[in-house]
Amino acid sequence: MKWIVLALIVLAVLWVIWAYNLLVSLRNRIQNGWKQIDVQLKRRHDLIPNLVEAVKGYMKYEQDTLQKVIDARSKAVSSSGVKATAEAENLLTQSLGRIFALMENYPELKANENVLRLQEELTTTENQIAFARQYYNDLVMQFNIRQEIFPASLIAQFFNFKPGEFFSVPETEKATPRVDLSLPR
């Protein structure tokens, strides 16, 4: 009888260690995932001025849009924290998408190798942000589920683990875009 109790205690302790370690490793992977996103975001911030500079000469009638991208960029650069960053970056993604769409109207841009190169770089950066975000969110979901499921939830509570924050797609991105048909001045 004594041995059974002892064995149970040992098993319980082992399980606590295992559950705790799993949570810690997930938390570290989440931090790492966030860093990956951060690297890509920074790369995008560096690329955008180059692109704007390269297309400015061609897109004379889109100065407004270009200015919006520049503004969105500087806002994104100065933001901090998962939620604020996500919002600012999503705004930037939107305005950048508009530039890409407008670029279709300028055949000369398609012939410019420098612009093409920048466009490919920005496309891959966009994709990398999306995929890094997807991976990050998957990890956060795993982490949060682990914390909520009984009995691992006891461990999470005891050691004071906080649920991870999703890098979310905001409502504005889901809403229909407003179309502006006024003539450019």
Add this chain to the structure above:
Amino acid sequence: MAGDLQGREPQDFAKRQARNRRESAGIVLLFILFFLAVGLSVDYLYLDAFTPSGPPFAIATVVSLILATGITLTSYYQGSELILRSLGAEGLDLQLPEHRELHNVVTEMALASGCPMPKIYVIFDPAPNAFATGRDEQNASVCVTTGLLMLLNREETQGVIAHELAHVRDDDILLMTLVSILLGGIALLSDWAQRSFNVSRSRQGAGGKSALLVIPALLLILFSPLISRLLAMAVSRQREYLADATAVEYTRNPLGLAKALERIRDAAMPFQLASRGTAHLFFVNPLRRSVDDREGRLADLLSTHPPVARRIMLLYQMAGLPGGSRDKGLKS
């Protein structure tokens, strides 16, 4: 769709990795046993090792065991390089726009899968195909042909690369690389055994040894190609379906991969450099035999790749489109 794919990922993926490592160990064991058997029978049949008049120890057995160990170690540490070199793969030239795009796509998929960045190679060949090799995540290589880069657009290339990284993530690459090299080893050995068998028969006539022991040697010689075939088959079919599913998990875009498969199927071009030993590595079967387009137990037993049509159908089902009308869905 994405939701339930995410849900099943962590446990399943660890299980698949564990199974692949187990099977890799099994294949190595089988390979060494095979060499042991060959060595023993050569000793017994040709060198009289187990009689007082023979050599002091079983030379052929020892030699073949050393050989087997050497080949196993080589294929573990150098396997991917040997394969890449034998197929004429070259590193990327980042000055070329297509290569830069490939590099970017691989980076994207590495992020999506959580793998470290693999090495990237291209083969200058018009046949569209791709494969991954290596021993683990840290030492993985992804290789595509220039034909694939020409044929597919960005989205489709992404699907193919995701498929290859799924192989990397599940540790399929270790198993497949080992099989490739060890297969080559067995093929080599069976050739050699056949030759020495012929020579010795012409030299001393058929009656030198007891017929009972000639039979196992003969069987070994006869069956070694079959063994190699069986090994390749054990490796591939189910894994291709799994890698397709995992690729979709990474890209969240079943249509990209489906369209890539359709284009490659329509381009129908055999890949000259691939051999029986490396065929199972590839994204689609480079050798193109008719049995690969069929389903059923016999096809399962004889083919390294699942039928492309079925792969496409499954991908369309994942996208929530009717699986049967695969050609209508493509053109729209």
